[in-house]
Amino acid sequence: MKTNISKTPRAVAEAFAGHLIAQAKINAPFNVALSGGSTPKILFDLLAASHAQDINWSDIHFYWGDERCVPPADDDSNYKMTVDHLLSKIDFPEENIHRVLGENTPAEEAVNYGNQIETNLPLANGLPRFDLIILGMGGDGHTASIFPHEIELLDSDEICEVATHPESGQQRITLTGKVINNAKEICFLVTGAGKTEKIDEIFHRTGGWKSYPASYIRPEDGEITWFMDEAAAEKL
Numbered sequence: 001m002k003t004n005i006s007k008t009p010r011a012v013a014e015a016f017a018g019h020l021i022a023q024a025k026i027n028a029p030f031n032v033a034l035s036g037g038s039t040p041k042i043l044f045d046l047l048a049a050s051h052a053q054d055i056n057w058s059d060i061h062f063y064w065g066d067e068r069c070v071p072p073a074d075d076d077s078n079y080k081m082t083v084d085h086l087l088s089k090i091d092f093p094e095e096n097i098h099r100v101l102g103e104n105t106p107a108e109e110a111v112n113y114g115n116q117i118e119t120n121l122p123l124a125n126g127l128p129r130f131d132l133i134i135l136g137m138g139g140d141g142h143t144a145s146i147f148p149h150e151i152e153l154l155d156s157d158e159i160c161e162v163a164t165h166p167e168s169g170q171q172r173i174t175l176t177g178k179v180i181n182n183a184k185e186i187c188f189l190v191t192g193a194g195k196t197e198k199i200d201e202i203f204h205r206t207g208g209w210k211s212y213p214a215s216y217i218r219p220e221d222g223e224i225t226w227f228m229d230e231a232a233a234e235k236l
Contacts, residue, residue: 001203001224002223002224003233004019004225004227005228005229005230006229007229008229009042009192012039012042012191012227012229013039013189016187016189017043017046017050017051020047020132023131023132023185024055024056025055025056027131028059029061030060030132031120031121031132032063032130032134033063033132033133033134033175034062034078034134035064035066035078035136036078037136039136039189039190039191040134040189041085044085044086047090048090052090052091057090057091057093057096058096060092061098061120062082062092062096062097063130064082064099064100065133065135065144065174065175065180066078066144066145067100067172067173068102068172069162069170069171070103071103072102072103079100079102098116098120100173102173111158111160113160114158114160117160125182125221127159127178127182128159129182130179130182131184131185132184133175133187134187135186135187135189135214136189137199137214139194140166140198141202141208141209141214141215142213142214143180143213143214144213145174147163147166148211148212151216153174154176154177154178154213155176155177155178156177158176159179160173160174160176161176177217180217181216181218181219181220181222182219182222183219183222184222184223185222185224185225186217186219186222187225187226188224188226188228189227190228190229191228191229191231191232193232195228196232196233196235199232199233
């Protein structure tokens with residue numbers, strides 16, 4: 001696993017933005033699965049404010065690595081966050097936005113979204129292959145919406161599954177582990193001192209690392225880079 005460590009969350013976003021722009025220029029079409037969370041929000045603001053003209057957005061297709069099962073205008077929606085902080089501020093082709101229909105029945109939408117991904121993306125190793133998947137990591141070690149209590153979703157043969165948040169009970173649609181690990185490139189964006197212990201355990205395979213879904217994101221024939229701030233990476 002490669003690391004890219006920056007001083008602050010904004011510096012993490014700046015480092016990753018440069019990487020995203022470089023990759024987008026040499027890969028077309030460029031199929032990206034987005035993440036929710038605080039650091040992607042900073043990233044989207046940065047892209048909209050400083051890099052809107054640096055990318056040929058018509059070459060990029062946006063998908064979501066996970067989504068809450070809520071309508072698109074709901075404040076919990078990852079899609080809404082992306083619209084508010086990026087898509088509404090740039091000239092992005094509507095047909096290149098492939099959102100999870102969170103307002104639909106979860107089990108049906110997991111199948112429908114999986115079928116859309118399988119139809120649109122090239123296949124490798126018998127699975128759809130994203131060019132880039134952006135991931136975060138929760139304080140419990142979850143990634144996408146694969147939580148420790150449903151760690152078996154890492155090994156699902158489906159492209160997408162319905163996941164349940166362990167505290168709120170909210171249902172979500174998530175990419176499964178096999179599809180995530182089949183990507184050409186995976187980039188984690190992780191910031192904050194609250195992630196320090198989990199980062200330490202995952203990288204050094206100590207403590208409870210085996211129970212953290214993020215520990216198992218290790219593509220066999222792709223690249224993985226952890227973009228972190230100094231607070232998250234303090235023990236590396």
